[in-house]
Amino acid sequence: MAKIAICPGSFDPITNGHLDIIVRGAKVFDEVYVSILNNSSKKPLFTVEERIALIKEVTKNIPNVKVDAFDGLLVDYADSIGACAIIRGLRAVSDFEYEMQITSMNRLLNDKVETFFMMTNNQYSFLSSSIVKEIARYHGNIKELVPPEVEEALKEKFAQPSKK
Numbered sequence: 504m505a506k507i508a509i510c511p512g513s514f515d516p517i518t519n520g521h522l523d524i525i526v527r528g529a530k531v532f533d534e535v536y537v538s539i540l541n542n543s544s545k546k547p548l549f550t551v552e553e554r555i556a557l558i559k560e561v562t563k564n565i566p567n568v569k570v571d572a573f574d575g576l577l578v579d580y581a582d583s584i585g586a587c588a589i590i591r592g593l594r595a596v597s598d599f600e601y602e603m604q605i606t607s608m609n610r611l612l613n614d615k616v617e618t619f620f621m622m623t624n625n626q627y628s629f630l631s632s633s634i635v636k637e638i639a640r641y642h643g644n645i646k647e648l649v650p651p652e653v654e655e656a657l658k659e660k661f662a663q664p665s666k667k
C-alpha cells in the first residue's frame with residue numbers, strides 16, 4: 504500500500520523553506536499531499552486558488568507531489584485521503600512548543616496518523632511566510648527566500664495600492 508504523507512500549512516505564500524521540506528519528504532514517502540488549510544478566520548494575502556496554483560507551479564517537477572486544500576480537522580482530512588503521516592518542518596527551538604501541542608492533539612484525535620518532523624535546512628531557519636510578506640510589502644529583496652514564481656506573485660500583490 505502506498506505510504507501517503509501530508510505536508511499541511513497555510514502556505515501564504517509557499518517559501519523555499521517549505522519547498523525544502525516538500526522535496527525531502529517526497530524522497531521518503533510514496534506520495535506527498537501539500538495541503539492548504541482553508542481557514543476562514545485568517546485573512547490571507549493569497550486566495551486558496553492562488554496558493555494552489557503557485558504550489559502546483561513550483562512542485563511541477565516532483566511527480567509524487569499533489570496539491571490540495573482542506574478544512575476541518577487535519578486528522579479527518581488525513582483519513583479521507585488515506586494518509587498515514589503528517590510532515591512538519593522545524594526551524595528553531597521556538598517552533599517546538601507549538602508543534603508539540605498540535606502533534607499531541609492530533610495523536611489524541613487519531614493515533615493512526617503519525618507526525619514526522621524534519622529540521623529545515625540551516626539557511627531557512629529564520630524564514631517564514633510572514634517575514635517574506637513583510638519584506639515584499641516594502642519592496643525588499645526576496646530572491647533567496649522564495650521561488651521566482653512566488654517572487655513575481657508577491658511583486659504583483661504589493662504593486663496594487665489596496666494591498667499596502
Ligand code: PNS
Pocket residue numbers: 511512513514540575576577578604605608609
Ligand atoms: O502553516 P501553519 O499555519 O503553521 O499550519 C498549521 C496547520 C494547518 C498545520 C494547523 O493549524 C492545522 O492542522 N489546522 C487544522 C485544524 C486542526 O486539525 N486542528 C487540530 C490540531 S490542534
